[in-house]
Amino acid sequence: MAVTEEKAGAWIGKPVARKEDAKLLTGQSRYVDDLTLPGMVFAAVVRSPFAHARIKRVDVAPALESEGVVAAFTGADLAEDWAATLPCVWLVTEDTKQPMHRPLATDKARYAGDGVAVVLAETRAQAKDAAELVEVDYEPLPAVIDPEEALAEGAPLVHEELEDNRSYTWALKTDNADDVFSSAPVVVKERYRQQRLIPNAIEPRGVLAQYLPAQDEYTLWSATQIPHILRFWLAVTLGIPEARLRVVAPDVGGGFGSKLNVYAEEALALVLARRLGRPVKWTEERSEGYLATSHGRDQWQEIELAADEDGTLRGVRVRLTVGMGAYLQLVGAGTPILGAWVYGGAYDIEAYDFECVGVFTTATPTDAYRGAGRPEATYAIERAMDALARRLDMDPVELRRKNFITEFPKTIASGLEIDSGDFHGALDRALELVDYEGLRREQAERRAAGDGKQLGIGLATYTEMCGLAPSRILGVLLYAAGGWDAATIRCLPTGSVQVFIGTSPHGQGHVTTFSQIVADRLGIPIEQVEVLHGDTSTMQLGLDTYGSRSLAVGGVALYKAADKIVEKSKAVVAHKLEVSPDDLQEEHGRFTVAGTDKAMTVQDAALHAFTAHDLPDGMEPGLEATFVYDPPNFSWPGGAHVAVLEVDTETGEIELRRYVAVDEIGNVVNPTIVDGQVHGGVAQGIGQALFEEAIYDEEGNLTTGSMVSYLVPSAAELIDLELDRVSAPSPTNPMGVKGVGETGAIASPAAVINAVVDALAQFGVTDVEMPAKPERVWRALQEGGAR
């Protein structure tokens, strides 16, 4: 359907082409690096080449001599410019250790890439050349990268003011857990690695900061997912009035959580702009980003399942050791806790026992990365379910079917309530699409024939909690903000509409999706709906975009703001038509009076509300409404993914053959955009399963420092994904929608690795660590065969 269609009517549910694409495809987007201000200077950050080193001396004088250099500062020079540490907004326990984190280090560098000085010059190249001239005397200290090793006695201390490298221990346990585990006839215990991942948004980070001394006003343009949260916390870090700081997120090219942060360079640019009285720009280089932008995952997972002999799952016990890296970033400490509730997966269990230890290491800080805690949880429970199926000699499908949650709402053992779902429906549909029985026959034939390429079939059935989040629950969890969001609809006198949303898109297509909601509810032609976002000076407060929340929270806020517009319009229309509001019928923003030909639209009401010549007594002029929506529950998508692949038993190569994803995500506003979200998520999950891994050497150097060695899969590594959906609309919001931005990344690693192990189980293989690269597969075969 063309976006120019003007007919009023049902827009929700239609595959409208994205309004954003024309500018993206013709190079007319404006990213931070496209912005220029008069007098702008360029910053280059001098970064520690050592993972852990005492900073003995920093001398910026040689850099100051270099051509074009305007200024240079050490961490010590700027130490008094900070009113507070860079923030972590989620200190998950009362005693979580949060060390001071300055934008430039002063005493020690705590990871390779930690900033120690900054150089400003007239051009970017001059800044970069001069940064090489800054002299730093380092006293190298031993590195510790693995979070388990960092907990060991005698490990190098990342923060010497702490007694050890533990930041926190967070636990959640049902009273019956020990009894269930001691009495269960079957217990399987598994141990998995969630490797470190590098997010790789296509647009690197970048900032442009301006300070106007006469007004004492700051403006920061940043490639960020969170302009609103950023303003709040930068005001705290700098100790300036929040109202004096404007944050703008212009076009932003991807984030996946890596731009859900308050970064050193954002704070630095503001302080430098204030010191110099000139605008300051910094644009990250790709390899610089590999060091300086948050990483994901880095967990050791131990999971135990307690079950009866017939496969009835009774309890789940989980122990996590998670690398925080050198500092607590914005939600780094809480990221594993976002998974803490769903290690029971889609299954009805009675006992739950979860504990997570967050650990400092001399590595780049970790934080949210697409799925944030739930891919890890889904991986652990789904791998363990396959291990249990092997132990019980059950088909993994039957084991899952036996244990699915079937009645909703359902309070799960971890204490949260799943509002709706259809796990059986999703799995049945996925198995039908993939021809599960036929694949099992083919697999048996290949096994019997000793084929050099063995077939693997892997399942992941999942549920996850997203749509962050009910503010009251966030308060209980010690999260330092709410989870509501807001939307404003401003009806202009000539009939078009401005929509201000508190979410901040960076590739998701909010402008299109939200336009559809307004066009549908108010009958405004879709091209006359202008969706504005990402500028704290021009709109109501919002809480930005992360955790698959934009539609499930922000979209619902918009829907309910439209309700308010309809309600006021109705009063205006009733007044103009001289009928009772009760006599009006409304559909898609058009009001009619039964039995007459009288009709008016929201657009008509907007003009009357603007002229205010003839409004009901006491009515405020104008047609504008804001709704702030606080979701009563999380959003609970679910589904079933099936990966089918071939493993070359000589070389260990894996070739994907099929990938079927059947997701249950409630009502869909734009199916094309939803398909795109699932595609991207599955691709990233396949990346985790087969290709991607951030690797450090013994000295703490990141040895996968560029896209040559950190393997992001390309189109050539992927296959056509087969997508379908079942629907169990959410009963907790009036649109019946759920989040979908992370489901693909949540389900796919488990499906892919289950398929790899399924192919090789006949040889005694029970695990292949991610990424399942050829050598790991080959070694698993050597070791499995030897058992």
Added chain:
Amino acid sequence: MIPARFDYEVAESADHAVELLGSGPDAKLLAGGHSLLPLMRLRLARPELLVDVGRLGDLSYVREDGDAIAIGALTRYHDLERSELLRAEAPIVAHAAGTVGDPQVRHRGTIGGSVAHCDPASDAPTVLLALDAELVVRGPGGERRLPVAESFGGFLATTLDPQELLTEIRVPKTGADGWAYEKLTRRAQDWATVAVAAVRANGGARVALTNMGPTALRAGGVEEALASGSDPAAAAERAADGTSPPSDHNASAEFRQHLARVLTRRALEKALG
């Protein structure tokens, strides 16, 4: 992303390029730029002068020359991949060119640049070694020819004089059959983890290995075994003899040696089957 400062000159002819190479102590030739520029952007390479030979269109060709196919050093992978002449007379070259990088790389990267970069993980040196190709180079003193094997100086180093320019690569006509290039990569765009080129010759085969040592290598043990009557499977067992492959994130040396044996067997089965 931003290289260190350098000077830049455009060569108007091969002789001009040779002359420019002699004008400074640390001059580098720039052809397709797909090996040199990434190194410069990471500041791992800091040449003082770049001599751009990328516009010497007269060094981009594939033509018949007696018993050989002559390939201009600046011929892009894409043009090798699509060359009907190569597909008919030396198809392993066209095939291997089609496995390099991705379409964008293949439209920029040149076969001469690859040979002159002498990366053991690159495909062109291995395939040319298996073909026993001949190189034509031009220097201040004129032109000379040498077998490709003699151009390998070591890891990322040729035996060519710093002021010499590779102008042409000459490969023998093999006909349509009797060859194979078996390559394992993590991703399609990556350099080979290991690859094996086999070309039928003298009743046996010439076999060469990618990424199994400091340069492309001949698998001498395999060739000897074939010459003395071993079947391909038995001969392939000797594929890793005398190799010293690197260990990296994609594969350990031990795994590379395993892969060399497996891929050699597969290559021989195709080339001799």
